[in-house]
Amino acid sequence: MNIALDFDDVCTDTHAYKYAAFQSRLGHGNFEYVSRTTLVDAGHLTISEYKAIQTEIYCDVEGSLDRLKFKSDCVTSIKNLIAAGHTVSIVTARDGIPLDIARMLLEREGLDLTTIGVGYGNSKTEALKDFDVFIDDDPTHLVDLLGTGKRLYIMSTSENMQFEHPEIKRVNNWQEFFEEITSIEA
Ligand SMILES: [Mg+2]
Structure with a gap:
């Protein structure tokens, strides 16, 4: 097939990788899941900050090779x-x-x-x-x-x-x- x-x-x-990356950038883990709802709507980040971090994480060659399992x-x-x-x-x-x-x-x-x-x-x-x-x-x-x-x-x-x-x-x-x-x- x-x-x-x-x-x-x-x-x-990927979620575990993203969660750790957002946690280290925010300095806390007061969210259960990385999503627009849990981070932007909950007031932890603005939408542009959220998108910028998301792009950074996905384009991070070394970080991905090291921590994306x-x-x-x-x-x-x-x-x-x-x-x-x-x-x-x-x-x-x-x-x-x-x-x-x-x-x-x-x-x-x-x-x-x-x-x-x-x-x-x-x-x-x-x-x-x-x-x-x-x-x-x-x-x-x-x-x-x-x-x-x-x-x-x-x-x-x-x-x-x-x-x-x-x-x-x-x-x-x-x-x-x-x-x-x-x-x-x-
Ligand atoms: Mg998928």
Whole structure:
């Protein structure tokens, strides 16, 4: 099968990386989650400060190489999927420097994957037209693909737990996702 993976918070623990970066810049961790709502609406930052820090974090090559970690079992599972004959690619909103960083991180793990960056705020639908399976943590990208016949999965994050859809299967970690894909073949 032709499998497409979102990068941030599917392959990597991006939220943990972002949380630590915002915490160190703000000098406190009086917020549970890094989002516009928890930081801007709660009065910790202005929207332009929030956006500036967000850009800085995503473009931070050294910080990312040092502190942006793959989720457990992600790298091994990707290698096992490839070994089982599947094609695995990345379809991410990242572009420019953040996309280069994603490629560096993958290469460092010995993963030579096709990485497609659509740019922040853009739809992934066109980039995903030739794929059979797609997993993302952002419900918006998944909902866009309903009715296309693809197998859709949502990777759980603390932000998306309220989301439910009968045609989008929730997985909580890489072990579960790997088992799902393996069970399709069986
Ligand atoms: Mg994501």
